[in-house]
Amino acid sequence: MSQYFVDRSTIFENEQVLEEEYTPEDLPERETQLEEIGETLSSAFNGGTPNNLFLYGKAGQGKTASARMIADDFEALAEEKGADFTTIFQTCSGHKSSYQIVCSLVEYLTGEDPNGLRARKAYDMFYDALDSVGGTVTIILDEIDNINDDTLLYELPRARDNGHIEEAQVSVIGISNDSSFQDNLSPKVKDSLNEEEINFPPYEADQLRPILRRRVEKAFVDGVVNDATIRLCAAYAAQDKGSARQAIRYLYRAGDLAANNDDDRVTEEHAREAEEIVDRKNITESIRHLTVQDHLALVAVTALESEGENPARTRQVYSVYKNLAREIDADAIAMRRVRDHLQELDMIGIISGAKKAGGSRGGKHWYWELSTDLGTTIDVLDDVDRLDDAMSTIV
DNA sequence: GATCCACTGGAAGATAAGGAAT
């Protein structure tokens, strides 16, 4: 046996169960949402066209898993009942425009990629492909907020009225973790979409625990992971974003650490270490793509946090921000815009803002604070070259 | 309870960059 080989089989039984792509077989924690999706799609079995559906919720709340489960379920049912019902799953990550999505869908349906043809032609091919599928076709568009034009969402609902599609009845399930996605749609799209929304609220710790237990059963060797470790991973994830994906990452990494260490148990100590590693990676990942202005706003919040001044009002953050901007020779932008940047950072989940009434003179005000670990955030920001001078002002 | 005022968020428009059309 090679001296470099690490025997992971003493810890893991099936690692695939812990990977991102894995779709669980059941999701009792999302029963309500599954029922709602089912109710909407059921009209397809009665000759109707299901309403368009949007699934909202932060990352790791089981939106994609739920959609996939129902899709498989209903396709099996359609087969059984002899109904003409098809689902198409399309992820939009890595695609920027409706055009690219349409190309990708056409390639999936016909094996031919229309990329390069003019938009009209690509859409026609798409409609022809849908017609040849026929019956009720439900297109699931995952991470739909990645697309920055709404042409497809505008076209699809009226394709039938315009005579582009004759055979098929098309409905859309859009999945988005950006709750402001619908606000950014143009009014005419909103109008024609006639959509229903289903919300996926963050998991609580007592929902995460059974989710983890089911994964542990399949992924790990029996008895290797004790319940205290599972509880710890669930607690970490619950107090952060309530994301099942994150909880599973902790668990997987903890198993990793145990395997690489030749330990025969996954312990709470492994889980603690895993949490640190995973969080650092998350912060690094979300900070990397930020603009200079985002960074500065974040450093300002971080600086206030390190002085124990948080949660701080926009005004306070802004005054720190202006000093920082001077420090690194960047243009200082208006407070109105910095507030927008702070709200964007909030959406990414790296800071959190609360809008509360109060303050010296009343009215509603934003209060900002870091939602990631202070030490880790400082460490990660320290590695951003552009910010050297700004970071040196923090303790 | 009238007034104050620090902050909010929508709107309109300026500016710059990138792409497509001519």
Place this chain on the structure above:
DNA sequence: ATTCCTTATCTTCCAGTGGATC
């Protein structure tokens, strides 16, 4: 090459908001 269009970012302006203050 030039013009036009789109998109993103930012500024400026301003009508609310609602607890604090008198």
